[in-house]
Amino acid sequence: MIRIAVLVSGRGSNLQAIINSIENKYLKAQISIVISDISDAYALERARAHGIKAVHVDPGKFASKELYEIEVLKNLNSENIDLVLLAGYMKILGKTLLTAYKDRILNIHPALLPAFPGLHAQEQAFRHGVKVSGCTVHFVDEELDGGPIILQKCVEVTDDDTVQTLADRILEQEHKIYPEAVKLFVENKLIIEGRKVKFKT
Ligand code: GAR
Secondary structure (H helix, E strand, O other): OEEEEEEEOOOOHHHHHHHHHHHOOOOOEEEEEEEEOOOOOHHHHHHHHOOOOEEEOOHHHOOOHHHHHHHHHHHHHHOOOOEEEEOOOOOOOOHHHHHHOOOOEEEEEOOOOOOOOOOOHHHHHHHHOOOEEEEEEEEOOOOOOOOOEEEEEEEEOOOOOOHHHHHHHHHHHHHHHHHHHHHHHHOOOEEEEOOEEEEOO
């Protein structure tokens, strides 16, 4: 059984979607640990409510990003983690984690990458006046929100949308495509060829 770690910073609705997919047997994997850089992230409570080990690693306690990530890595190693999921984790990954988990870290982003990387992607897209936005699950590499794309889902923007209504509809799709992408990884169906991710049949 593949052992997953989920890194979070906030409310954890994507974490919840993964937990639900495991509990309803859509995903055959186990979440062994949830790690947050924020002490009162609601995601930690969600994890504990499902009997999942939930840990706060405080970046403020470490002199550098490298030392902080070494501590995160210790937690991952002690749980024999195979796959790391970023789910609303708001820190940019450094070399330590990227090297240790090369091609084994996924992220969900609330826009159609490569458009609108970085923070507040839904708001960036809305303010830009796009007619279509959406969400993306991708492998994480050294480029911010730039790794090979696994799945994307479009969401149309209507005239009555606000940033909030658009973000809500994008989030609904996030909760669908993140478990789907994780399932493809868990079933060893993903092949990375340069920038492209192909699916084994
Ligand atoms: C989600 O919309 C996720 O796509 C986004 O943060 C939100 C976390 O919500 N991630 C990023 O913007 C990463 N650049 P959640 O904590 O409820 O899953």
